[in-house]
Amino acid sequence: MKLNPAQLGKQLQGTLAPVYVVSGDEPLLCQEACDAIRAATRQQGFSERQVFNADASFDWGNLLQAGASLSLFADKRLLELRLPTGKPGDKGTAALLEYLGRPPEDTVLLISVPKLDGSAQKTKWAKALIDGPHSQFVQIWPVDAHQLPQWIRQRMAQAGLTASQEAVDMIAVRVEGNLLAAAQEIEKLKLLAEDGQVDAGTVQAAVADSARFDVFGLIDAALNGEAAHAQRMLEGLRGEGVEPPVILWALARETRLLATIAQQYAQGMPLEKAFSAARPPVWDKRRPLVNKALQRHSAKRWAQLLLDAQRIDAQIKGQAPGDPWSALSLLTLSICGQRLGLASDTGL
Template sequence: MSASIMKKYAKEPSVGTEELLVDESHQQLIALAKSSGFVEHHRLYGTEDLDQTKLQQLIINKGLFAEGTLIDFRLPEGKTGRSGATVLNNILDKLEQHSHIFFILSAHNTKGKLSTKWVEKIEKSGSHIQHPILNDTRKRQWLTHRLKIANITIEQKGQEFLLLLTEGNLLALEQQIKQLEISQLSNITVEELRKRFQDEARFNLFSLPEKIFNGQANRALRMCRKLRQEGEPLVLILWSIINELNLAIGLAELQKQQQSPSNFLKQNRIWKEHEATLYKLANKGLEKLYHQANTLHKIDKQSKGQAIGDGWLSLEKFIGELAIN
């Protein structure tokens, strides 16, 4: 989007389930908005911020020489609720009258939700960016592209090893590429990668969930604190734990429906040793697993500054309580 168009009026929804791609798109739009004079920045989050009065106050025209206002609104689940949809539609109508507003809406939208009125309204006067879920082929292409940007060469087997190690999660892949950049390695074989990840300190991120859900609280807490000292982002640590829990929930749901888990295990690249851990976790029951997932998502919000509290302390409390229960 050009600066001249932005000065007139812009609405940009950035949607999708690939968090890294959505976030990168988001950051580019924010940088472009700020460079074009939209200096005042307000970040809103979730349905609780879908408040008519609050949004109305942010878009009141401050006059001809006022700084532009950037409203950065994040709707993670893509859900507004009935009253929220009305508020959002009203606000989108008002935005057309205020050239000093740059509005970015980031939402997780499924195909069915893309036909909602507020999405259609955005498409009439703004741009709609959709980030689809990447399949295995696209993830390989993404990894090759990122490695090229980082000026790192990894043989094909090594790239497959990285994808398997991170279970294809783009955030985890990005973190590993950054660590390889720091290590100043450029031409890497799969053997070098395997040797690199044999170091327990570096592999803690992927073995931590097993220790947590097996009740090894003391060991898990030491690993967690070591990861923190090494500068591992909390959001990435939480991803590895939430991912393990989601796999267990998926397995438990299949068991409840008396369906074969073979395709599920194959699609998620779960090896035999990992199966035993997942079955043990799934057997704790869906109600308990759902409760644990809700707790982790609250901690994830804390880690991103979207909720009050210290995410690291909350995670340690979660680990301790899990060992007791």
């Protein structure tokens, strides 16, 4: 039987199933689902635990032997089977089908597998886990970019925090979809927030010592036209070991945003409306900074800078000649308004 994570908690309050399967590629949510199952087994007296890692050399007979043997230390046991490839092979399929055919009493089997695609779900072993009478199949779906702010808000509420929309959007941008990083940021905010209230300033204070915040500081310096400061920050990031793709992501993201807003403004859209329509929206406190950058270049020029960013991406991947760090420096200076550019630039 299939369960979503929200249904799992209620199911665990009753009689435990002989087999639970947690499937997905989102580490934090999969870990939390497994933790909930482990906690439920402990509460119901499953005091012994055995863990099996089903790598290429795994002897599937060990799983069957563990299921058939009597515990020397406890009346109830939790067996954990970790299947990192999601492919048990012929021997694993046979062992799983045999186990599922007659699951042992007073034993819960927790199986962890990656996300199973359509073809994998049609295999005998997967069908037995998904549709079998003895198993609960928990499918973990990733949180996409549009769902992330709401997920962050719900997570903060669970931690006793109330956040402004600007703070939520700032966290969503900084963690880049990494739920584990988001959860860690929220834990830090619990220590910093006064009376459980979180605003943009609180978020900045929580991440002020991280390299990712320095990347955002680089962006702010470039938008503000602070060429020398931006170059020092770029060199500092390089010295800290931050990879070019991370810096390019931030520069390209901001350049794409500015190119879109500049184009909309050139076509007659009011600037405030363009700020609100942007994805992500431009926060009120950042609008003067973004507006300052917009006045520095035309819509055509912002589009050219976006092409330069694409060229740097090709350099990083080894698909185009040139040094990515030098190109990142030139792109940063160009955003600052310096009359410099990549070799392909014209009309500067």
